[in-house]
Amino acid sequence: MFQYLIRRTLQSVPLLLIISLILFGILQLQPEKPWDLLLHRPNLTAAARDHILAYYGWDKPVWYQYGLWLWNLVHLDFGTSYFSHQATLDLVKQRFPNTVILMGTAYLLTLVVAIPIGIVSAVKQYSKFDNAVTTFAFVGFSLPNFWFGLMLIIGLSVFPYEHFGFKLFPTSGMVSSFGDTGFPLIWKQPVDLAWHLVLPAVVLAVQFIAAYSRFIRGAMLEVMNQDFIRTARAKGLGERAVVIRHAFRNALLPLITLMGLDIPQLFVGALITEQVFAWPGMGRLFWTSAQQLDYQVLMGILILLALFVVIGNLLADLAYGWADPRIQYR
Numbered sequence: 001m002f003q004y005l006i007r008r009t010l011q012s013v014p015l016l017l018i019i020s021l022i023l024f025g026i027l028q029l030q031p032e033k034p035w036d037l038l039l040h041r042p043n044l045t046a047a048a049r050d051h052i053l054a055y056y057g058w059d060k061p062v063w064y065q066y067g068l069w070l071w072n073l074v075h076l077d078f079g080t081s082y083f084s085h086q087a088t089l090d091l092v093k094q095r096f097p098n099t100v101i102l103m104g105t106a107y108l109l110t111l112v113v114a115i116p117i118g119i120v121s122a123v124k125q126y127s128k129f130d131n132a133v134t135t136f137a138f139v140g141f142s143l144p145n146f147w148f149g150l151m152l153i154i155g156l157s158v159f160p161y162e163h164f165g166f167k168l169f170p171t172s173g174m175v176s177s178f179g180d181t182g183f184p185l186i187w188k189q190p191v192d193l194a195w196h197l198v199l200p201a202v203v204l205a206v207q208f209i210a211a212y213s214r215f216i217r218g219a220m221l222e223v224m225n226q227d228f229i230r231t232a233r234a235k236g237l238g239e240r241a242v243v244i245r246h247a248f249r250n251a252l253l254p255l256i257t258l259m260g261l262d263i264p265q266l267f268v269g270a271l272i273t274e275q276v277f278a279w280p281g282m283g284r285l286f287w288t289s290a291q292q293l294d295y296q297v298l299m300g301i302l303i304l305l306a307l308f309v310v311i312g313n314l315l316a317d318l319a320y321g322w323a324d325p326r327i328q329y330r
Helices: 002-028 035-039 046-056 062-074 088-123 128-142 145-164 185-224 227-234 239-250 252-268 271-276 282-291 295-323
Strands: none
Touching (some): 035 046, 088 128, 088 271, 088 282, 088 295, 128 185, 185 239, 185 271, 227 239, 239 252
């Protein structure tokens, strides 16, 4: 396995290099440039414009700009924001924990709910429970995040406040000023954070649960009809042991693949949901940087996303061996 890890790591280096080249080229093809906002300020002298262009290397060819960015990246320098003048890595460090809190909570809720629902739905195929889960899955997967989030805000925050004078849940942010929550000071931070976390986590979890429950149901149905399941039942094993120890264990492989693809979202955030609830995470940072044409921050986030995709796929491949001992790494 160690040789496999070394080989996959070495293979990821040229892959990330190609991805960074493509991303850099796409950003350069945009008609609007980051220096448009900086160089068209009033009372800016020609000498100041030339200095700004030279400072950021914008007066050099595109290949030189990419080489300079890549050289800095090798030295773990992701660049500096053109507008906040903060290092991109510092901005990521500020937003990264917030995104992990939101996405981790939503993903944990997804696994806790979707796995049992998917298993029971497969075992009781075409039952009333299965039909109800199928209906929920199609509705939940079809709900646009921005619309569902706004409906929750109106129904659980705006409406109760206008008619009863209090909010069931806050509409934005991670924390409230003291006095808004009504909780004692000693409980303020954890309770207040959980209070703000409910709505955005539910919005994300509903869509995840809808997709995962259907995926688990399909994988379980495929396994439940195989010969080794009938053999396990013929040996006298209880139904729970057959479903959990044999069927679900073999249905894990497609689920692991799906989880490996979704791991990057845990670190880069949900752009739309974070924007709707003003959650100060990575997704909102990406949105703000895109609006400001802050290429340095955009490239930093995108290359981190590519890195997490590679890591997620590698972890999924390693988890295959745990789920199915027949898989060998050669």
